[in-house]
Amino acid sequence: MARPSHVRDAVREALTDSSRHDWAIDDVLRELRARGVPADFSSVFRALAYWEREGLVARVELGDGKARFEAVHGHHEHVRCESCGAVAAVPGCPVETARSQVERATGFAITGHRLLFSGLCGDCREAGA
Amino acid sequence: MARPSHVRDAVREALTDSSRHDWAIDDVLRELRARGVPADFSSVFRALAYWEREGLVARVELGDGKARFEAVHGHHEHVRCESCGAVAAVPGCPVETARSQVERATGFAITGHRLLFSGLCGDCREAGA
């Protein structure tokens, strides 16, 4: 059986308690420390890899060269603000319907996709960024 | 005026001559050498950055932690084979129509997107990969 694992547990809780979609490893580390759970970067890294394997955490590609994670909640895409970097979820999936068309056009058997919108969030638009 | 720049020129030609959508910096470097144009990694890096700025080369996000590039030809999405890594273009864009819906749902002003399909290419399916 698994032994008590405060780092793993705290990592999962941190991600699950929040609706953030762009947890970088550093962010998780800082959050743990804020919660009074001292941990090492590599332990957080391994915990995230662990939960990803377990299917409770998903890797999010933001194209900024950093590994980013979120708690798994169901399929959704992301929007990222070009100005402040805020990330939000896009409910539903505009791509599902395109699948068979893509398969016909390319000859690939499609098994998944990753879609990231970019734009300006409400705040940044008001700020005239 | 610009001075003769054999590296830049060769980089642009290499990308333009091919229909590859997943040129990593190393790949470009090897191609240049194969063409008898000796060059340094950093020069290729700078040449790619240059053409990206000029709008003739686009960065392609494959989520494999490497910077990848292609010649700009017009808007299209990509499919990547999970097995062999082959990358092909998906003509058209299944996402355009989703834009206003996403804006309504998130409050972001959408300015762009990045879509990557994954699946198995014809060859890998036959090979039973």
Next chain:
DNA sequence: CTACGTGCAAACTATTTGCCTACAA
């Protein structure tokens, strides 16, 4: 003479791994 392209090597950034210790089963 001056600006720019290039090579070489070093600096960075972020991730990944090795090894050692401690503790729960």
Next chain:
DNA sequence: TTGTAGGCAAATAGTTTGCACGTAG
């Protein structure tokens, strides 16, 4: 005692930058 979590530090991987040199304009 045995396996595993976790800390620490070193190794990787890939990109980016600093500097010096040569040459076209």
